[in-house]
Amino acid sequence: MSETDQLVYFPENSDNHLQHQAEQQLAESLYDLGLTLANQESPEEIQEAQKKQLINLRNLLKTRKWTLISGHFSLSESEVALLAVVYLFQLEPDLLSAYAGLNWYERGPGVSAERVLSLIPGAHDSDLPAMKTGLLMPDSPLIQAGLLICHDPVNPLSQSLTVSGPFFARMGYQAPTGDQSRNIPDANSWLIRESDAVNPASRAMFTEHFRQPVLRLGLNQISSSESDEILSFVHAILENQLMSDINQTEEPTGQVDERENNPPEPYRLWMVHSSPQTKDEAIMLQQACLDAALHSIPADLAICWPSLWQDSLNSDILRRFVWYLIHHDKVLLFCEPYHRGEEEDRDSVWVEEITHRVAISDYDLSCSAPQRASGWLALFQQANLIHPDQHDACVLAERYPLSAPEMQWVFEKQHAQNKDSLDALQKACLQHIHSGTQHHGLATFVIPRLTLSDMILPAGILEAIEELLARINHRDAIRTLLPTSSFGLHALLWGPPGTGKSMAAEAMAGELCLPLYKVNLANVASKWIGETEKHLAQLFERAESQHAVLLFDEADAIFAKRSEVESSHDRHANLGVSFLLQRMETYQGILLLSTNFKSNIDDAFLRRFTSVIEFGLPDKALRHQLWHQVWPDTFRLSPDLDMDYLIAEFELSPSQIYNIAERACLFAMMNGETGIHQSQIAKALKCELDKQSSGFMAARHIAGWQTPVPTKSQ
Template sequence: MTMNSTAQQAQSQIKIEKQLAQQFFKVGAALANNDQDLQQNLAALQKVLDKLVHTPRFELVTRVFSLEDFEARLIALIYIQTLEPDILTPYLGLSWYEQGPLLSLDKLLFLCQFGGKRQLLAQGVFWCSAFKWGLLHAGSVPKLHEGVGLHSYLLQFLQTGKVVLAPEHPIKVFEDIETDPVFLACSEKSWDPEQANCFSINTKESETARWYAQQLAAKSDALFGVINNEQFGQLESTDMLQILAGVILAANGQRIFLYLSDFECLLPIENKLLSNQCLVAAKLHLFSLNLGLVDKTQFKPHLVEYHAPSIDSLARVWNTLSPNHDDKQAHSIAARYPVSLYRMNELAQQAKAHSSSSFWPALQELCLRELNQGPEELAKLSEPRFMLSDMVLSSTTADQLTELVGRVEMQSHLKLKLPRFTPGCKALFWGKPGTGKSMAAEAIAGELQLPLYVVNLANIASKWIGETEKHLAKLFDEAQKHNAVLMFDEADAVFAKRSAVESSQDKNANMGVSYLLQRMEHYSGLLLLSTNLKSNLDDAFLRRFHNVIEFTLPTPSQRFQIWRQVLASNANEVLMQSIDDLAQRFELSAAQIINITESALLQRLMVQEAHIDPISLANALKRELAKQHEGFMAQHEIKAWLQGN
């Protein structure tokens, strides 16, 4: 419709409104004077009323709310009375205004000359659509002699032809939605909004469901709105319907999709919404995610199949969003970083802001940051500080760790070559404390550029029946969502051999182990377990690992390399010349060497010296060995080392 025709329609309605006001005035005068022409004036009033209710704005209201003819006429009368409150007041006695300045329903029905008044009252006039939606309201307990008012948004619409929702409105409506390129890779090709008015999107992630519903709105040229479940659920049922009526009026006859996180908040009004096909007439479509709770309502939504895109599809999307087409980079990021679909476009725009030449490195960093949001109450997010090249390892251990990295990076290739290939990689790290198990986990996560979740076993294990399984389920779901490297440190605390069932606590522990085995089987990321004693673990676990890697104490030559790396520029020349002898004499783990170096450096810094000397290192070495009750026995060796003997 053009601007000119809209303006013409508005002018025509204003002209009819003036005619109705004049005729209203004549009826008032006839009533006041007990004029014999009252019926003639009432008949003339009906003709003008008929013209007003057939103007475009009134017809739209009648259509979208499925109003009867008498309801449209009631609304027209109250509308004119609201615009011109003094038309009848000078002429009508107090009996016409029994409850304030508004005409009662009884008097309004008389002015409409509604012939079936008795039948209407028997059916319950207050249950008609106009009252149900709150377009008309007559008090908390409506009665015939009470005044009838008009919905504020209805008044706004009839006056201006549009509705502007208040900022605090519990339904936020968005206009001019742009189609996300990512949506095209996973949308339902045969989507048709006419197939239903209630839809359940087949995902458990509320943000994804909301984004998908928004994109379906864009595809269907519909408005999109979000219901604030918490705010909306606190309203009375009458207020709920009034709120929805305001949104329908704001849509101005356009189709509108509303997303809510749970259909249950509509329970108080579901019968009214579903009766007489209210949703169909209002072109109102409700969307929610698939919570499995819809049996509690009568909505029986149509299931929308949300299809998660394949790695190849996601790679094509990344390439579409990028300024520089790069199949290898796009496929690597798609396979490694399962960021939420609704975030992909925004992340790509942020990466572009860096510069077109650095798009892919910037995107990788942003994707990693996006996934660094673990379940903090169950696992600690550990930022990888190392790479495998930072570790001093035996060739056997280094090869096995490199193989773990390769297995994760080559999963898609392995799946193509081996039809029965099962995604995921599981490894056990075992060995004495301080031999590098935790550092190796960080190094692998660093090589893969993936988040590392170190599991807090104290928060996972629970003595209460079923709680351990719930915690594990949440942990694995979150880790799977972010493609995280999942590390169970000191795993024997939870994953020890299953004991004979002698108590309910034993039964609980064994059930937890069995459940974990099941979740491990289906985890498609990298899962690492570390323990000091491999013999403590259940045999059923050991059979499921792709790699069981032993971390041993470093050899003298490895200790020499570690000392050189750790001391680096922090030792004076005398100390650096003696570390070969130091590595030969003292059998220490990498963690102990790091602790000794830190302690010695602190001693020197406290006396404002920048470099570690042999004496300060010897003091730190004594303290470390004393932890193992070897301080006295090591005195002679430390003295001999200092003297160069």
């Protein structure tokens, strides 16, 4: 049990004894007053009984627990007195018997509102209706906070009153045990007590935000797409606020004021993680927050309630409760900004009341690369690492737009396995992005397995790709020197099928350690009518948020030279192309298009590309490299294999060479062999050329080259 919980429940014998004694004395005087009224004693005797009851009530309110309750909830004397009287009638139900015959509605389940109002200070100096208006109306702090339960609001004076369950339980003497001091009984589905750990990445990334004061009497709105990031930020800003509170306990002269003996307590942070759907659920959430406040005394309460606006708009109970929390200086309230819904007329009055009468502080958690670099560096420094260093932090920040909690999760997982090098962290970031990505039919998410070192490319193509990579690696410097230059990069890869266009796109993503989205535009073209445009917009947003490489395959299916519109399908397709063109131009990452025929692409569109790279069939020298590097280490080539003839006579693409080698290995395995013979390659070659209906001449070339397969006896 924490020190704060001990203060709430007062396990010290002296406090328990004083409160118990005061409660007994008040109960006795209340019972005596009830009998005096029931027996219709003289006015002097009634007045004396009332005086004794009020003295005992004030004595109870002076005990430590009731003093803290009054101060923490900012209750007036009348409010805390009313609460104490209702609580005592609930604690000692036999008291009701002394008042049962005085009127018809003293029947329970609690004491009547009229009776309670007659037993608190000032009751005999004011008329009851005026007091009732101030203490029992829906805007009363007792009702808004959920401390007091009115069982029949239609009949305000004759209604029965009880204190709420959490308040009644917390005013007892028995301290909670085990997890009860951290969790709210029967309300864990609504509210969770968050740990006090602060993410060092959040602390480093949002330093500028800490200069903005946290509002006590108002709303602190946090803009972020990630609830975990909101919570991480709240932890960091509460830590900063606590340090500010501690510093304020010292006067400018260096003199320490009286608050030094009672330094500020750490904030108690609770997270609302479910939205109520019914009135009963709204009451449960209200009571859970009340219980959290009681747990927090004497520390201030912080509530992170992302869906506060929507929840309060859907419930009158929560609307009043939120209004109370906003105006309670012991509560710090954090939520997401208001987003106007469909029912604007219903929302407008409540929203206008809040936005015009309440102070609102806005925090935007969208981060720049330098901020993320500060977060990564803070994680490295906390782990006392020299490497990775600041340069590595900048690389990670530039390529992976992770939130502070995501950064911490990736780093701690890798560090625990001693895999915290830059390369290992990049791979872990890629895997994390992949695990959190929702896939749909328009694109395939790929974690790159290739780099340029895995490919055999002509010098011209390799040079062009390296130029593209350099543009990405140095684009910040380029933007500094040439402010009007585009931040995105668009390139067209064109050439016959199987020449390595898709592999080159994956290798570029692999060189940069970025995710790759492959989009088949032939599929897109057949689905323009319907939801495709919306899905494409979502794809661009997701890819841009992940700094992904976008590869649009078979680009001529969409961007081919078009004839006049002849059907409604053509009109929809043209609208789709216009949208796609517009979105491509504003894409801030790497966008690649591949096609088999550059001549099919509209000339106006070709001018939009940063680079246009032709992938032709490999020449004899490249085919020599491809044929000699394609074989697995577990297989050996037969000495009598005439590889020079194969290389010279068959102008094959890299993809075809790979397919032939794979099939030849399969034929060897079927024969139980590890050697690759010429006849096996010839058979695989014929199968590959048959796909293109190469015909009689190809068969004659193969027949002239093929030799029999040696038998096992040979």
